[in-house]
Amino acid sequence: MSTSSKINDLKLKTDDFLRENLKNPQKISGSEIRSLVSELNLGLLELEIQNQILLNDQAQGKLGGTHSGKEIKTTGTGRFSINSFGYIIEGNRACAEMLGIEQGSLTKTKIFKYIKRESKKPFNQHCQKVLELSARQNCQVKLINRGGTEIPIRLQSITGIDQDGNRVINCELVVDNKLF
Numbered sequence: 001m002s003t004s005s006k007i008n009d010l011k012l013k014t015d016d017f018l019r020e021n022l023k024n025p026q027k028i029s030g031s032e033i034r035s036l037v038s039e040l041n042l043g044l045l046e047l048e049i050q051n052q053i054l055l056n057d058q059a060q061g062k063l064g065g066t067h068s069g070k071e072i073k074t075t076g077t078g079r080f081s082i083n084s085f086g087y088i089i090e091g092n093r094a095c096a097e098m099l100g101i102e103q104g105s106l107t108k109t110k111i112f113k114y115i116k117r118e119s120k121k122p123f124n125q126h127c128q129k130v131l132e133l134s135a136r137q138n139c140q141v142k143l144i145n146r147g148g149t150e151i152p153i154r155l156q157s158i159t160g161i162d163q164d165g166n167r168v169i170n171c172e173l174v175v176d177n178k179l180f
Contacts (some may be wrong), residue, residue: 013039031163038160038170042079045136045172049077049156078153078173081160082127086110089168098153098175100146116142116150123155130157130169140176152176 078095080088091106099106099114115123119141126139136158143151153173160170 030165034161034165035163038162041158041160042170042172045156045158045170049154049172049174078175079171080106080111080173081162081168081170082111083162083166083168086112089162095173098143098145098151098173100149114143114145116144118142126155126157127169130159131167134159143173 078092078098080091080095083089088106088109088111091103093103096103096106101109112120112123122139123141126137126141130137136156138154138156140152140154143153145151152175154176155171155173157169157171160168162168
């Protein structure tokens with residue numbers, strides 16, 4: 001799905017939700033609002049990351065290509081949410097592809113299982129900073145997928161609220177082949 005179609009899809013979904021619920025605002029539950037806001041935040045986060053990557057590539061005169069002969073291919077930007085214990089509570093197909101597992105296997109898996117040893121401390125510090133500041137934070141870490149392939153990623157995270165009202169960290173990751 002292209003970026004413009006994702007934007008249109010989110011816009012239509014938001015418009016439909018608001019049009020339906022503005023007629024009778026008492027029907028809107030707190031969990032529905034949190035869910036919509038979380039989805040919109042993730043969509044915005046994805047667009048910001050994609051825009052930054054394009055701007056960086058454009059500034060360097062590159063618009064794609066491989067680096068050092070290695071490139072990890074995915075079908076989009078990986079997204080996952082983790083709870084305060086580090087368990088993945090949701091993740092998309094691109095994230096599952098990066099990790100080399102089925103999408104259904106993502107949930108209830110500890111994210112640290114896929115983070116390279118030297119990246120665990122920076123990732124943990126990143127998560128702590130996200131929770132402390134309640135603001136978008138960036139970092140670069142390396143993942144190890146199920147097949148043992150090292151994957152350098154750019155990670156951008158922000159706090160969110162799950163359907164039960166618990167704080168979670170919503171993460172978006174983009175493979176950074178330039179780090180190979």
